[in-house]
Amino acid sequence: MGAAALEGFLLGAGLIIAIGAQNAYVLGQGIARRHVFAVTTICFLSDALLIAAGVAGFGTIVRSWPVLIIVATIFGALFLIVYGALALNRARKPNRLESRSGGAQSLAVAVTTVLMLTWLNPHVYLDTVLMLGGISARYDGSARAAFGAGAAFASFVWFYGLGYGATLLAPIFRNPNAWRVLDIAIGLVMWTIAASLIAGLF
Numbered sequence: 001m002g003a004a005a006l007e008g009f010l011l012g013a014g015l016i017i018a019i020g021a022q023n024a025y026v027l028g029q030g031i032a033r034r035h036v037f038a039v040t041t042i043c044f045l046s047d048a049l050l051i052a053a054g055v056a057g058f059g060t061i062v063r064s065w066p067v068l069i070i071v072a073t074i075f076g077a078l079f080l081i082v083y084g085a086l087a088l089n090r091a092r093k094p095n096r097l098e099s100r101s102g103g104a105q106s107l108a109v110a111v112t113t114v115l116m117l118t119w120l121n122p123h124v125y126l127d128t129v130l131m132l133g134g135i136s137a138r139y140d141g142s143a144r145a146a147f148g149a150g151a152a153f154a155s156f157v158w159f160y161g162l163g164y165g166a167t168l169l170a171p172i173f174r175n176p177n178a179w180r181v182l183d184i185a186i187g188l189v190m191w192t193i194a195a196s197l198i199a200g201l202f
Contacts, residue, residue, distance in 0.1 A: 007196075012047075025114060029163065034105060087183045088187035090183045
């Protein structure tokens with residue numbers, strides 16, 4: 001169970017941590033100290049719900065068809081290889097993150113914005129329901145639940161850490177080199193997990 005939870009945590013972290021609209025928005029809210037709890041909680045609960053759906057639903061369907069486990073594993077490994085390559089490519093020319101605090105913003109506007117950034121992003125379904133759900137099919141019972149819990153915990157750590165630690169993180173991630181280091185780490189983690197998936201087929 002511990003290994004499954006750790007793999008879920010690392011894979012979840014690798015998929016969640018990336019410079020993008022949602023994370024930039026959470027960081028901006030954190031810097032402005034504006035509706036941080038609501039924004040980070042929505043991000044975390046959305047991920048947890050989608051991960052649970054993937055682990056309980058798609059994972060079960062895949063597990064009932066042995067050939068689909070192989071297909072899902074191959075697809076997952078290929079996806080991770082490509083995702084890792086994209087992260088390493090981003091490291092070559094890292095972006096500069098500019099967070100703007102702006103003026104006052106109501107709670108309703110903040111909630112609506114983060115819901116749209118989260119649920120209208122097609123990659124969130126690929127990463128959670130399909131990707132994590134498919135890979136979780138490699139595990140049985142409590143180990144599969146541990147995998148999902150590990151992935152959800154990665155979301156918890158990232159979003160609350162990003163939101164409440166934004167004041168400390170902002171100066172760091174305005175430096176492109178910080179994103180370079182982070183992207184390199186993400187790429188290597190993705191490739192390591194992809195290698196373990198491929199090795200598991202033999």
